[in-house]
Amino acid sequence: MNIRLLGAARTVTGSCFEVEVGGHVFAVDCGMHQGGKEAEGRNREMALYAPHRWEFILLTHAHIDHSGLLPRVKRFGFDGPIYMTPPTQALVEIMLLDSAHIQEMEAQWKNVRLKRRGEAGEVEPLYTVEDVHRVLPLLKQVDYGQKFSPTPGLVVTYRDSGHILGSAFLEIEAEENGRPLRVVFSGDVGRPAQLIVRDPTPLEEADYLFLESTYGDRDHKNEKESLDELAEAIWYAFRKGEKVVIPAFAVERTQEIIYCLYLLFRENVIPADIPVFVDSPLAIQATDVFRRFKSYYDEDMMALVKRGEDPFRMPQLKYTLSTEESMAINSFVGTAIVISASGMADAGRIKHHLKHNLWREGASIVFVGYQAHGTVGRRIVDGAKTVRIFGDDVAVRAKVFTINGFSAHAGQRQLISWVKTLKNKPRHIFLVHGEYEAQKTLGALIEKELGYPVSIPDYGEKISITVERAPMWWKEIEEEVPTVDWMSELIEIDRRLAEIETSKTWLKSPEAKVRLEKLKERVERLLAG
Ligand SMILES: [Zn+2]
Ligand SMILES: [Zn+2]
Incomplete structure (x- = not known):
């Protein structure tokens, strides 16, 4: 089996592995590269992907860094089935449409700027809403634990990875020279005891494991502490009559934060009459999907539902779907909690809320998720004094809270515990979906504690794995090395x-x-x- 890394190699975003086995070629995930010019350039390099060669795609979950290039590969020649769990399908539909809309708007905006500067040329959107409508008929459902064979000689099983609703890790069994070769792609692994979704399913057996490593170098604080920090951020703004702005990923994180607020309101930890605006069309649609797929909830959430309670319908919650409703939040006087997307503050309505509140002393800006290099969110978290939003420099005077405990990713110890659930000794573990420093830390720990060999493949590398010998790999894509001053x-x-x-x-x-x-x-x- 040969595996080519087309993303999420020594970085977090752009998950895509091209797998070649027994004359068949397919891809695991097809995510968007995010954060910075170089990453975005990779989204346009379709020649590297060669999607016309792919028979099918196995999608681990709905997040854009795993699904965001599906419409683009369809446009560039892919035409096979794309497998995923039922909640993932529901989420992917709304997420891709939202993503296409953002792509179109950004291209339009850039073109206006080019024209205004009198420059020639035109920016094409990465893909359009129409491209998304072409890829949607290719989506096929497969549920957890259901073994299926997308092509002769290959058996695939989706297992719950406990990361977001519908997320999966993949067990792939291939036959090579009459012997079975078992490969696991972890997708994104969730944090045990996460709200709403179940804990990650234990591993069975694997010869090779491709393991995500987003938090390879640290552990999360516990849930109780995170709830306290959230309450503190709300009280801080409440005392000054300002707003609490929470950039949150539309899927899972927004619903989790709503759940947390529900708990804080229920226990009277925060004032009962603070309105909560969910101001992201995507988050509102995603919340609907969550309400539709209750059978995928964990026990606690299920028990709540059975008692007739619904955190997504609590009286303080206001879903602001229209642009007018969204703009009205800015003229709302007094404390309100605004949950908006994107989670890394790079796109979407959150940019407006940051522009209106970042400079206000007394406001709280609460980061509850991972902030990739090069994003506005990362710059604020890293302590920038001003950030550029919509072409203006906005001073950072609000109090910035970074709450790590809400992560939808397993922390370092939790990743190791999950690897320990393997019933056999794997021949090799490849770390993917993490920043290089974090990966080196996790790799060293796995080698020391579990004695499994670990490697950290790079972008564009191709790895050859068999059950007979150690893996071999080589660089397939030669990138121009930029000169650095x-x-x-x-x-x-x-x-x-x-x-x-x-x-x-x-x-x-x-x-x-x-x-x-x-x-x-x-x-x-x-x-x-
Ligand atoms: Zn994810
Ligand atoms: Zn991811």
């Missing part, structure tokens, strides 16, 4: 450090201290050569 990079670091030195707020953040310690270690290593 190291001196000006260092001057930039210098300038930023000076900024931190003059800021008094950062000292209060224990996370900032930990990061600074890590930086210190790296600088020392650099100097030591």
Whole structure:
């Protein structure tokens, strides 16, 4: 079996593995690359994908970094079935339509700017709503635990990975030279005890495991602490009569935050009359999907539903679907909680709410999810004094809260525990879907604690695996290495450090201290050569 890494290699986004076995070619996931110009350039490099060769696609879950290029590969020649669980299908439909809409709007906006500057050329959207309508008929349902054979000589089983509603890890059994080869693609692995969804299903047996490693270098705080932090953020803004703005992924995180607010209201931890606006058409549609697929809930949520309670219908909640309703939130006087997307503050209505509230002392901005490099969210979390939104520099005066405990990803220890559920010793583990530093930490830990060999493949590499010998791999895609002006990079670091030195707020953040310690270690290593 050969596996080519077309994304999520030494980075988090763009999950896509091209698998070649017994003369058949297919893909596992087909996600969008996110965060920065280089990543976005990869979304347009369809020649690397060669989707006309793919017989089918196995989709682990609905998140855009796993599904976001499906309309594009369809446009560039893919025409086979795309397998996924029923909730994933419902979510993928709304997410791709939303994504296409964003692509179209952004292209339009860029073209207006080009024209205004008198420049030639035109930006094409990555794909359009029409492209999405062409790919939707290809979606096919397969449920957890149901073994199926998408092509002769291959058996695939979807198992609950406990990450978001409908998310799966894949067990793939292929026959090579008369011997079975078992490969597991983890997809994204959830955090045990997560709200709403079930815990990740234990692993069975695998010769090779492709393991996500988003939080390979840290553990999450516990749930109780996160609830307390959320309450603190709400009280902070409430005392000043300002708003609480929560950028949240439309799928899962938004529903989880609603659930948390439901718990805080129920226990009278926060004032009962604060309105909660769910201001994202996608999040509103996703919440509907959650209400439709109750049989995929975990026990606690199920018990709640059986008692006739519905967190998604609590009286404080207001779903603002129309643009007018959304804009009215800005003129709303007094404290309100605004949950909006995108989760990394790079697109969608959240940008308006940040523009209106970031500069307001007394407002709370609450990050409850992963912020990729190069995104607006990451810059705010990293302590930027101003960020650019809609072409304007907006000062960051609101209090920024980063709550890690809500992650839909397993933390370091939880990933190791999940790997430990394997009933056999795998021949090799490949770490994917993580930033390189985090991957190195996790890799070293797995090798030390479990004694399994680990590698961290790079973008464009092709790996050959069999049951007979150690894996081999080579680089298939040669990228141009950009020349870096190291001196000006260092001057930039210098300038930023000076900024931190003059800021008094950062000292209060224990996370900032930990990061600074890590930086210190790296600088020392650099100097030591
Ligand atoms: Zn995901
Ligand atoms: Zn992912």
